[in-house]
Amino acid sequence: DTEVTQTPKHLVMGMTNKKSLKCEQHMGHRAMYWYKQKAKKPPELMFVYSYEKLSINESVPSRFSPECPNSSLLNLHLHALQPEDSALYLCASSQGAISNQPQHFGDGTRLSIL
Amino acid sequence: AQSVSQHNHHVILSEAASLELGCNYSYGGTVNLFWYVQYPGQHLQLLLKYFSGDPLVKGIKGFEAEFIKSKFSFNLRKPSVQWSDTAEYFCAVNAREYGNKLVFGAGTILRVKS
Numbered sequence: 001d002t003e004v005t006q007t008p009k010h011l012v013m014g015m016t017n018k019k020s021l022k023c024e025q026h027m028g029h030r031a032m033y034w035y036k037q038k039a040k041k042p043p044e045l046m047f048v049y050s051y052e053k054l055s056i057n058e059s060v061p062s063r064f065s066p067e068c069p070n071s072s073l074l075n076l077h078l079h080a081l082q083p084e085d086s087a088l089y090l091c092a093s094s095q096g097a098i099s100n101q102p103q104h105f106g107d108g109t110r111l112s113i114l
Numbered sequence: 115a116q117s118v119s120q121h122n123h124h125v126i127l128s129e130a131a132s133l134e135l136g137c138n139y140s141y142g143g144t145v146n147l148f149w150y151v152q153y154p155g156q157h158l159q160l161l162l163k164y165f166s167g168d169p170l171v172k173g174i175k176g177f178e179a180e181f182i183k184s185k186f187s188f189n190l191r192k193p194s195v196q197w198s199d200t201a202e203y204f205c206a207v208n209a210r211e212y213g214n215k216l217v218f219g220a221g222t223i224l225r226v227k228s
Contacts, residue, residue, distance in 0.1 A: 002157045004157075033216075041220070041221075042204055042218035042219060042220055042221055043158070043204075043218050044218075045215055045216065045217075048215070056215060058215075090157075090158070092158075099146050099208040099209070099210050099212070099215075100146040100163075100165040100208070100210070102148060102160045102163050103160075103216060104160075105150075105157045105158040105159075106157060107156070107157045108157065
């Protein structure tokens with residue numbers, strides 16, 4: 001079992017809906033990440049939070065809005081998504097915001113936009 | 115910008131065969147190197163990592179990888195594969211100057227025939 005928990009596992013939403021993806025870790029990690037993975041492609045970084053502050057935004061459209069309420073939680077708020085946003089969304093965490101620390105991944109949320 | 119190339123997209127081996135998966139990266143500075151594995155239906159898991167020191171690193175489940183700086187390579191090896199090694203393998207690179215931006219290769223799907 002992964003130590004990074006993501007909910008929900010599956011989500012189907014319309015283009016006008018608002019929903020949120022949630023990620024939780026209790027390893028005391030201070031860096032958390034969102035990735036997007038399309039079918040048959042590698043994960044692509046979206047956002048990095050370091051000590052609860054957004055440190056990297058990979059030019060992600062504003063219809064994706066991340067939030068880090070505390071050091072254990074990471075949310076991704078979704079609004080007015082497009083069909084091409086259908087993908088597996090992965091959350092990860094690492095001990096600190098240092099590049100040599102391995103990231104621990106969750107199982108992902110499989111998102112389908114109708 | 116850093117990029118990662120994995121040369122083989124699909125590899126099929128019989129049990130007990132030796133495995134080598136190629137990985138090359140493009141960045142010329144100091145890098146941190148990782149191999150992740152994704153078993154069917156499971157989350158991404160760290161196999162092994164290289165930060166510094168001995169360029170031959172050993173990971174879990176009998177895997178090892180060798181960092182060859184002059185070739186910008188970090189190939190993954192296992193002397194004798196098992197059916198349970200069937201999975202997708204991702205090489206990933208994180209250049210220190212880029213902070214926590216982990217860049218993945220396209221992945222190699224390994225199928226081991228029993």
